[in-house]
Amino acid sequence: MTQQPKSKDTVTIHAVGDCGPRRVEYGELPESLFAMVHQKVKEADISVCQLEEDLSTRGCMQWRDHATWVGRAHPDNVKSLVHAGFNVVSHASNHCFDYGPESLLDTIDILRGNGMEVIGVGKDIAEARKPAIVERNGVRVGFLAYCMVAPVEYEAREGKPGCLTIGASTYYEAQEYQAGTPPRIITIARENEVAAMEEDVRKLRKQVDIVLLMMHWGIHAIPGVIAMYQPIVGHRAIDAGADIIVGHHAHIVKGIEVYKGKAIFYSLGNFAEEVPWHLKPPPGVHSERATTKYVKFEQDKAWERYQGPPEKRYTFMVKCVAGKKGIHKVSFLPGIVNQKAEPAFLKRSDPMFDKVVNYLQHWSKEFGTTLTVEGDEVMVCDSSRK
Numbered sequence: 001m002t003q004q005p006k007s008k009d010t011v012t013i014h015a016v017g018d019c020g021p022r023r024v025e026y027g028e029l030p031e032s033l034f035a036m037v038h039q040k041v042k043e044a045d046i047s048v049c050q051l052e053e054d055l056s057t058r059g060c061m062q063w064r065d066h067a068t069w070v071g072r073a074h075p076d077n078v079k080s081l082v083h084a085g086f087n088v089v090s091h092a093s094n095h096c097f098d099y100g101p102e103s104l105l106d107t108i109d110i111l112r113g114n115g116m117e118v119i120g121v122g123k124d125i126a127e128a129r130k131p132a133i134v135e136r137n138g139v140r141v142g143f144l145a146y147c148m149v150a151p152v153e154y155e156a157r158e159g160k161p162g163c164l165t166i167g168a169s170t171y172y173e174a175q176e177y178q179a180g181t182p183p184r185i186i187t188i189a190r191e192n193e194v195a196a197m198e199e200d201v202r203k204l205r206k207q208v209d210i211v212l213l214m215m216h217w218g219i220h221a222i223p224g225v226i227a228m229y230q231p232i233v234g235h236r237a238i239d240a241g242a243d244i245i246v247g248h249h250a251h252i253v254k255g256i257e258v259y260k261g262k263a264i265f266y267s268l269g270n271f272a273e274e275v276p277w278h279l280k281p282p283p284g285v286h287s288e289r290a291t292t293k294y295v296k297f298e299q300d301k302a303w304e305r306y307q308g309p310p311e312k313r314y315t316f317m318v319k320c321v322a323g324k325k326g327i328h329k330v331s332f333l334p335g336i337v338n339q340k341a342e343p344a345f346l347k348r349s350d351p352m353f354d355k356v357v358n359y360l361q362h363w364s365k366e367f368g369t370t371l372t373v374e375g376d377e378v379m380v381c382d383s384s385r386k
Contacts, residue, residue: 008137008138009137009138009139009323009324010137010139010321010322010323010328011045011046011136011137011139011141011210011321011322011323012043012044012045012046012319012320012321013044013045013046013047013048013141013210013212013318013319013320013321013322014040014041014043014044014046014047014048014317014318014319014320015047015048015049015212015214015246015268015317015318015320016041016047016048016049016050016268016271016272016315016317016318016343017049017050017246017248017267017268017269017270017271017315018050018052018248018249018251018268018269018270018271018273019049019050019051019052019080019081019271019272019273020051020052020053020070020073020272020273020274020275021033021073021077021078021080021081021272021274022053022073022074022077022274022275022276023077023080023274024073024074024076024077025073025074025077025274025276026274030076030077030078030079030080030083031079031080031083032342033080033083033084033272033274033341033342034080034083034084034272034342034343035342036342036343036344036345037084037317037335037343037344037345038083038084038085040317040333040345041084041085041086041317042084042085044319045136045137046087046088046134046136046141047084047085047086047087047088048086048087048088048089048090048143048212048214048246049081049084049086049088049089049090049271050089050090050091050093050214050216050248051081051089051090051091051093051107051111052071052093052095052273053070053071053072053073053095053098054071054072054073054095054096054098054099054103054104054106054107055072055073055074055075055077055078055106055107055110055111056072056075056099056102056103056104056106056107056110057072057074057075057106058099058102058103058106059072059099059100059101059102059103059104059106060099060100061098061099061282062097062098062099062100062153070095070098070275070276071095071096071097071098071099071103072098072099072103075106075110078110078111078114080272081111081114081116082114082115082116086116087115087116087117087134088116088117088118088119088132088134088143089111089116089117089118089119090119090120090143090145090214090216091104091107091108091111091118091119091120091121091145091163092119092120092121092128092145092146092147092150092163092164092165092214092216093120093147093149093150093163093216093249094147094149094150094151094154094216094249096121096147096154096162096163097150097151097153097154097161097162097163101160101161101162104121104161104162105123105161107121108121108122108123117132117134117143118132119131119132119143119144119145119214120144120145120146120147120163120164120214120216121145121156121161121162121163121164122156122161122162122164123161124156124157124158124159124160124161125155125156125157125158125160125162125164126158127156128156128162128163128164129156129164129200131143131144131200131204133204133207133208138324139209139210139322139323139324140207140208140209140210141208141209141210141211141212141322142204142205142207142208142210142211142212143212143213143214144164144197144200144201144204144211144212144213144214145163145164145213145214145215145216146164146165146166146197146213146214146215146216146217147163147164147165147166147216147217148165148166148167148168148189148215148216148217148218148229148233149216149217149218149249150162150163150165150167165193166189166190166193166194166197166233167189167190167193168187168188168189168190168227168229169187169188169190170185170186170187171185171186171187171188172184172185172186173186185227185228186228187227187228187229188228188229189229189232189233194233194236197233197236197237197240198236198237198239198240199240201213201237201240201241201242202240202241204241205240205241209322209323209324209325209326210243210244210322210326210327211241211242211243211244212242212243212244212245212246212320213237213242213244213245213246214246214247214248215233215234215245215246215247215248216247216248216249217229217230217233217247217249218230218247218249218250218254218266218267219250220249220250220251221250221251221252221308221309221312222250223252223254223311223363224254224255224362224363225254226254226255226266230247230266231257231259231264234257234259234264234266235259238259238260238262238264239260242262243262243322243326243327244262244263244264244265244318244320244327244330245262245263245264245265246265246268246318247264247265247266247267247268248267248268248269249267250266250267250269251267251269251270251273251308251312252267252269252270252308252309252311252312252314253267253268253269253311253314253315253316253356253359253360253363254266254267254269254363255360255363255364255365255366255367255369256360256364256367256369256371256380257364257367257369258367258368258369258380258381261381262327262381263318263330263380263381265318265332268315268316268317268318269312269314269315269316270312270315270337270341271315271317271335271337271343272337272341272342272343273306273341274305274306274341275306275307275341297309297310302339303339305339305340305341306337306338306339306340306341311359312337313336313337313338314334314335314336314337314355314356314359314360315334315335315336315337315343315356316332316333316334316335316356316360316378317332317333317335317345318330318331318332319331319332319333319377327381328382329379329381329382330379330380330381330382331374331377331378331379331380332377332378332380333345333346333376333377333378334346334352334353334356334357334360334378335356336352336356345376346376347376348373348375348376353376357371357373357378360378
């Protein structure tokens with residue numbers, strides 16, 4: 001698609017999924033992680049990403065039901081995000097408190113010290129709840145971030161650092177009389193926390209022209225599956241005044257819904273997620289996950305640095321063009337992740353372009369969403385044509 005000149009009364013927003021820079025640990029230049037995409041990311045007036053790890057050398061690994069050891073990287077890795085041109089960073093996630101309050105607070109400080117707005121986390125619940133408001137070309141854009149997959153004690157409270165959470169409960173209901181038949185899985189978000197989110201959105205709506213929500217939610221790795229709570233929470237956020245919802249956490253891309261003319265991206269997948277697979281976890285930390293029972297694949301040794309099923313290599317960047325009266329167009333740029341966890345955008349002429357788009361179209365059909373290819377972009381919704 002030919003690059004169109006920017007309008008003085010519109011703003012372009014780029015949004016990507018999970019990023020976890022570890023170039024320093026690999027002995028490489030931090031800037032190299034986004035070498036193939038930084039120019040395109042910077043074409044937007046505002047660019048936002050999800051940070052999957054703390055940037056700190058302080059703190060100690062927290063004990064949890066699912067202890068993790070990958071949630072911290074050297075602070076110098078912030079140079080990756082600076083080089084990519086991100087202005088806003090969501091850090092509300094199931095890894096933000098992996099190394100406790102010191103590590104989390106260090107991360108907030110280093111991001112802000114490098115000119116980035118931080119959302120979804122804070123020294124207490126009041127700070128975690130505070131939105132980022134960015135103005136470009138006279139258009140005010142507000143950002144909020146929530147985590148719906150936070151382990152116990154990761155939540156921010158009065159006087160306690162953490163992330164902004166919306167919890168959910170899980171129930172199982174038999175679907176047939178036959179023993180052993182898989183049950184229906186029912187997930188219900190906590191009503192008081194959903195209501196608090198709605199109030200956040202309504203307050204922000206009065207201050208800005210556009211409201212964008214970053215949601216860390218969903219189910220790891222399993223293709224296509226959307227938890228029952230996700231559409232319910234997404235619809236309520238839009239009914240409260242949100243204009244677009246950008247989801248992440250699943251580490252693979254998932255379907256796209258258009259609800260009342262507004263896009264809900266259930267998962268953008270990984271964008272640049274480096275995990276130190278070459279290092280063994282500390283004693284007592286188990287890397288085995290239940291999702292491996294449902295996702296079977298042969299791991300190619302050439303991909304040891306970026307492990308996972310082939311779908312994990314698919315990625316995309318959301319592109320949103322908006323003005324003072326709302327969003328005009330929402331599209332995305334398909335991409336692919338290489339063996340070093342580096343993202344690259346795909347041209348329409350590349351056979352992988354169709355693979356990524358067809359995969360997303362397949363999982364978007366259940367929502368009635370039709371994707372339309374226009375040059376190297378894929379259109380999701382376009383109010384300018386109505």
